[in-house]
Amino acid sequence: MFENYPPKSVVVGIDGSQAALWAAQWAVDEVADTDTPLRLLYIRELSPNANRRETREVLVAAEEAVHNAHAAIEAMGKPVKVEMEIVEGRPLPALIDATYSTRLLCIGNTGSGNGSDTGFGSTAAGLVQSAHCSVAVLRGDHDEDITDGRSIVAHVDGSPDDDPALEWAFEEAKRRNAPLVLMTAYRSGFDLLQNDRILYEHDRRMQAILDRYVAVRTPHYPEVHVRTITAYGTFLTHLAEHAKSIQLVVVGANQACELRQLVGPTGAFASRHSDFSLLVAR
Template sequence: MNGPVVVGVDGSKSALTAVEVAAREARLRGVGLHVVHAFIWPAMHVDLGPSPTGPVGGGLLNAAERVLSDAVDRARETAPDIEVTRELVTGEPLTVLESQSRKASLVVVGSRGMGGFIGLLVGSTAVHLSAHGRCPVLVVRGDARDSGPVVVAVDGSPEADAAVGFAFAEASARGAELVAVHAWNTWTERGDDDPGHPQNLVDGVDRLRAGEERLLAEALAGWQERYPDVTTRRRLVEGRIRPALIEETERAQLIVMGARGRGGFVGLLLGSVSQALLHHAHCPVAVVRGDRP
């Protein structure tokens, strides 16, 4: 999709950092940047203008316009060559950003917020968008660095396949190495005929490892052909995937994972691995749904 990159802003330092990341993403993709501020106060029927005894430039509406102006200025400083548009939208942040995601190629948010995006914590807005947004969501946290690999979590699922494709595209655009991480002792969703099922471990751990190596290779094969410029490194993890991924983020410039939405917010990655990374990653986190029309 060639829609714009959308970034939600609220006047916080975190949001301005998100604007910088979003501007660079728009430049990499060759699309415009759309800066959005959710303005909930009209729906609450409060006075939006300046106080009769206050400064002329006071009032909620003027404050909201300044939030947008500051964000647009930061975006143009970061990427002067991209088109930047702005929009003040009446509504609460979750609904506004979910609606914006329908026409966007990517939605970017900070990990914390204030003002128009009050409560913009990874437990609310980011999780909601990751589960229900119509495009990939990039949550800016940790260090927004320009060096290091792009890391992707791989488990062989359709959701992870969409994440792998997104990660390859990001690595190609950034000129970065891709590190694909897969945990090979996770049995929760596998059948008895799977080489990695505990009942089939009688042939030894080598059989399990070989099956997981094959799964990882197959998950990457088609994308490697499509992006031959991307250097790929595979990492098999014998153990818990969450600490392994968090460790990778200490050196990465981006980590990408799939989101499994199963009726609401429930999903294997969204409920556990994604939550852990959204709270503890040392770099920006992209969550990609595999069921986008």
């Protein structure tokens, strides 16, 4: 996927939380056996009035968090080049700055900003909207490299903007040995809903697009099992109905409506009884 580009690092936001350790472990598979380094980034936020003792305590906590993450990665026993960096600043702006020099930023959701009923913290929601690279927001309490047989679900809409989501979805399915679901969800006005012919034609057209996506990519990913879905309704409704069978959701950064639903107040509907993670593809 990235063979024609220099190996930018994959960045993991570290904050001392268990969720950040899980993000670091998840990111290992993104770079294992490659020349791409994994950069553990801790943003040290200091009060303007911090005294020397407080400054030292924050630095010690940062160093401990980064070294714990490094130890967790080493314990996995996979060949990875690890870099560690501690910078001073506010978490969200500093993480956004980091997205200029990486192809993927991974964060753990639990420790990323204030918790909310949506299942996504404030920092995660900000990065989804403002990052300059792809962003993976890892949810759940996993503390080891586990085999997960649940699906990866990618939402597409038939536009040229689908390409990043498709590339990431197929790569992640291959990398994690997971089944892949390519789907599109749509809504219509009441008048169109009463017209079976129009709904049938829409389904036929979108199914043809999904079939073409599969035909183009499966020769390059013969090990990936793919199925396609066209669903009437919202993407969020589909996720809510199948949440327990999904490990990762892939959405293109240009699908603003779907992203607002996922990380906004309505997102709790889909994420309440699940721990699926989110990858926003750019």
